[in-house]
Amino acid sequence: DAGVIQSPRHEVTEMGQEVTLRCKPISGHNSLFWYRQTMMRGLELLIYFNNNVPIDDSGMPEDRFSAKMPNASFSTLKIQPSEPRDSAVYFCASSLVAGVRTGELFFGEGSRLTVL
Amino acid sequence: AQSVAQPEDQVNVAEGNPLTVKCTYSVSGNPYLFWYVQYPNRGLQFLLKYITGDNLVKGSYGFEAEFNKSQTSFHLKKPSALVSDSALYFCAVRYTGRRALTFGSGTRLQVQP
Numbered sequence: 001d002a003g004v005i006q007s008p009r010h011e012v013t014e015m016g017q018e019v020t021l022r023c024k025p026i027s028g029h030n031s032l033f034w035y036r037q038t039m040m041r042g043l044e045l046l047i048y049f050n051n052n053v054p055i056d057d058s059g060m061p062e063d064r065f066s067a068k069m070p071n072a073s074f075s076t077l078k079i080q081p082s083e084p085r086d087s088a089v090y091f092c093a094s095s096l097v098a099g100v101r102t103g104e105l106f107f108g109e110g111s112r113l114t115v116l
Numbered sequence: 117a118q119s120v121a122q123p124e125d126q127v128n129v130a131e132g133n134p135l136t137v138k139c140t141y142s143v144s145g146n147p148y149l150f151w152y153v154q155y156p157n158r159g160l161q162f163l164l165k166y167i168t169g170d171n172l173v174k175g176s177y178g179f180e181a182e183f184n185k186s187q188t189s190f191h192l193k194k195p196s197a198l199v200s201d202s203a204l205y206f207c208a209v210r211y212t213g214r215r216a217l218t219f220g221s222g223t224r225l226q227v228q229p
Contacts, residue, residue: 004159033216043160043206043219050215091159097215104150105217107159 002026004108006092012114018080021111024073025094033093033105034067034077043091049075050097061086082115089113120149120190120209122220129197130228137192137223139207148210149190150217151181155203163205166190177201197227 005024013019025032033048047057049069057067064083069075079086089112093105120141129135141147148167152160164175171183181192192205204224208217 031215035219042221045216045218048216056214056216093160095215104162104165105160106162107152109157109159 004092004094004106006090006108006111008111009109010112010114012116013082014116015083016081017115018078019082019086019113019115021077021090021092021113023075023077023092023108025075025092026106027073029094029096029106030072031095031097032069032075033095034075035091035093035107037089037091037110038087046077046090079113082113084115087113087115119143119218120207120220122205122207122223124223125221126224126226128226128228131199132196135194135197135201135225135227137205137207137225139190139192139220141188141190141207141209143209143211145212149181149183150208150210151175151179151190151192152206152208152219153203154206154222160206163192197225199227199229201225202227 007022031050034046036044046059047067052069067077089110091107091110093107095105096103122139150165151163153163154160163179164173166173166183174180179194181190183190204222206222207220210217
């Protein structure tokens with residue numbers, strides 16, 4: 001299995017530009033999570049999907065952030081317009097959730113975003 | 117509030133010595149607890165989890181963790197540390213009724229040769 005695949009691994013952009021981060025979860029997993037990691041705030045959950053449906057987006061910072069999951073094998077996280085404070089490492093993770101039990105999350109390598 | 121706490125920002129241990137990385141939780145009901153490790157510029161890797169059953173959980177790379185309900189703790193342990201164990205370790209909890217994990221602030225483990 002190739003694991004969770006994220007792209008790009010690194011993105012440097014200027015303030016005001018649109019940023020799109022992509023994620024391919026592990027085949028067969030039914031839940032997908034977007035996390036953000038910064039030195040100041042640690043790992044924060046942004047949003048998660050179950051069976052392609054957004055379940056909890058309370059962690060999305062503001063309207064500049066949006067996430068979609070058009071099918072079971074692809075998700076995007078978009079920031080428009082980007083700001084310097086959005087600089088962070090963004091992780092995608094997937095999991096197989098069956099019944100009331102949660103399997104462990106499998107993380108991608110992350111997308112390091114720098115907004116100048 | 118339901119959460120996990122990692123009271124130590126950094127733990128230093130000599131190679132060959134036992135190591136402990138501490139985690140306490142504050143979750144009502146029966147918590148699901150996890151440990152992850154992160155190496156530089158990498159994603160988080162799953163080490164072990166406690167769902168139910170035996171309080172001593174064994175995981176990857178020789179790590180184990182003990183669930184202690186009376187002390188609300190889930191400390192990560194290893195009998196003999198390796199230099200290659202040096203990394204950032206995260207404790208995480210699954211809230212009742214929620215599928216996402218909430219992570220602690222992380223503890224940096226430094227194993228000295």
